[in-house]
Amino acid sequence: MDALKPFWHRKAILVLWCSLLFSAASIADIALVVRERQPMAEQLAKTIAQGLKIPSQLLTLGDKQVDWSSFDAIVLLGEPVLDAWQTPTDSPVVAVFVSRESAQRRSALLKSAIYVEPPLSRQITLSKILLGFDVRLGVLVSDAFAASAADEVAKVQREEFVNIYPLSDLNNLNRTLIELLADNQALVGVYDSELYSPGNIKNILITAYRQNRPLIGPSSAYIKAGSLASTYSDLDDVSKRLIEILSAGLNNKQWAKQDYNPYFQVRYNEQVGRSLNLSLPDVNDAVKALMKAEENRHELP
Template sequence: MDALKPLWHRKAIIVLWCSLLFSVTSIADVAFVVRERQPMAEQMAKTIAQSLQIPSQLLTLGDNQVDWSSFDAIVLLGEPVLDAWQAPTDSPIVAVFVSRESAQRRSALLKSAIYVEPPLSRQIALSKILLGFDVHLGVLVSDAFAVSAADEVAKARRDELVNVYPLSDLNNLNRTLIELLADNQALVGVYDSELYSPNNIKNILITAYRQNRPLIGPSSAYIKAGSLASTYSDLDDVSKRLIEILSAGLKKKKWAKQDYNPYFQVRYNEQVGRSLNLSLPEVNDVVHALTKAEGDHHELP
């Protein structure tokens, strides 16, 4: 969880936000499905139930003799649960903590989904705020990402200072990376587990920082490894958006399309910033600027 905001403050924001929503009728019953029980899932199920004033159950894929059609909505937590889901049901299904690629692959199953990764356009905007709006940015894109997130790549291509470098063969990673770093002042990472695998990330970071080029993203998980900064959505952000989706879906039968989370945070690697002689702005100011820049493009109930 983000240590930049006190826990009481984050929880107060969730409670305040929930108070602005109409309570869902108490007869609604929501199932939260996990691969195995864990505190994070229990906390989310409790938060949603209390906020919407509805009963909820935390279940696992291995629970037998469950009548899934008896629930007014089913929330699948995590990609393994989404990938493994086979139970027949007419109940609306929402997936959270899943990649865009996985959600789109199973879109016929889902009423809605919240992508776990930040959009490429947001990461590019973050890069400009931190490094300058006249800085050339390179985006390394594998074939798999280009197919699953073609529209995000297209958004990047509309900016003349954003250069996209397709990578058809991981064996050519070093050659393509060196070319990118020679022509751009920073590398913007994409949420691609194959391209930014544990085997590749060390090489990518070493190569980039030898040329004094920072890596932005691809997610907050890479901050500790040496990425300069990233946007990300924490548990409170996901809960906040999920409350909106369930409230509108259960009350009005209006299910928001699967999409990126409009609520997010920013995280820095302060040590990397100092090594690059960068003065990093306050994270809250950056979040505000990014939110303002994005505008109200997401679908809200």
Template sequence: MLALPVQADNTQIAFVVHEKLPSVEQLLQKTAERLDITAELRLLNNPPPTGWQSYAAVVLVGPQALEAWSFAESPPAVAVFVSRDAVAAVSSKLASALYLEPPLKRQIALAKSILGADRPLGVLMQDKSEWKNSGLSSLPLQQSLVTPYFVDQYENLNRALLDLLKNSHALIGTYDTELYSSTNIKNILITAYRQNKPLIGPSSAYIKAGALATTYSDIDDVAHRLSEMLLTGLKEHVWPDADYNPYFKVRYNQQVGRSLNLLLPDAESLASQLTKDEREH
């Protein structure tokens, strides 16, 4: 692997965590190797004797680290494995961030690639403010064939879901842990499959539960993008804006695909095509 030296040999970065996990250790190792720097894993409650300022930058891993971090006298802080909503609350204090979830546009592109570009799709959301923040509200509904259904405009979640499924070929899941909670997801999936309608997304965690497909970024993808962000910030002193990860893969639930009689495209080829389309637009 080609190493990208940041600056002096003594450049150190701290990966700050609420608890030590193997996945975080992998992320640290892969990022450090890419940048040819020294990196340390530190618990939130265990700062170095010389203080956090002894590091060139800190990587806040996960929502607990982000929420508990004191930005006073802090080196540049980059957050990973955090949602866009969590970042929005402290965005002015962060140097940069890499969102955990895939963008809604990407999930819609995935659905169209599997089901066909002319199929109407539905997105379930709590209210209109979420739709405005999705980046899709400016597109004419007839042109995009994507219609939002707002739960707060219905008697309950099930009524909104039934209306969506009646008019759509698939439900596009959003990264909303309240809407797609463990309590709701079983009902959402059962209701959707009774009408032979698949759920796309919201994330890789839902594939095992019964979602048909999703895009997702694994540890290698996160290390790839994080190393680019750190390289730019530490070397050029210009930090990239908080954003979604441009590196990702496609994952299917093959059993669900067979039950719906769908011929699923090759996952690796589809991820490459979606990446190419994003870069061109």
């Protein structure tokens, strides 16, 4: 009998651990789903739990024997998770860190979503704040994004100074880009991973700066490559908006439509600004001016 004591002791510990694990899963109201665990996702889960004052649990797509319908809400983090999600559930599903294109493609699945990219209208307004409201701006887009770009341009002040250049064939990129740069004083990029691919962005930047034309956007990821400026939403901004969406949805059954994040920051490439002899305003002042412009589209910031 003494020889069996270690076995029964280990078994008791295992049973206790499993019961605790099951209990933790059963009381978690919010599930945040990732492809793999990362510190950023763990911080988001912690912030959501604190902000809503209800438990949250970080899970991966590979986790087995999860009763997804037991959660009050499920948050999918990133496009790979959104694209791979095939689990039927009655729980409301929200997506974050996903593009507008991906979220709209799976809109039937989602109660709400926060787009990862900044809206083009915000990038255009930033360009006007930095360069002047009468500066002519060119927007280079692929045909697939032309209609949505036109909708965004219609939201900004003095839209007559903004020109859209649709591109149906990437083989015509150089010709269209040269035409845009000849007729405009800056290029505003859109969130299009094919058009603004690593292979194309180098050519776009070199061609633009040869003519002393800055690139604004398409996102803060391009700042290091040589973009002059961009708006972006950091983890705190995403957390703040996600807490608002979940709170309204869970408490009042009012789920916000999928949209761009209203909370954001501004980032500059100071070296590019100096090379173009530009005096850039304080980033906090730029954020305030952008927020004012978005609050009232009919007033100049």
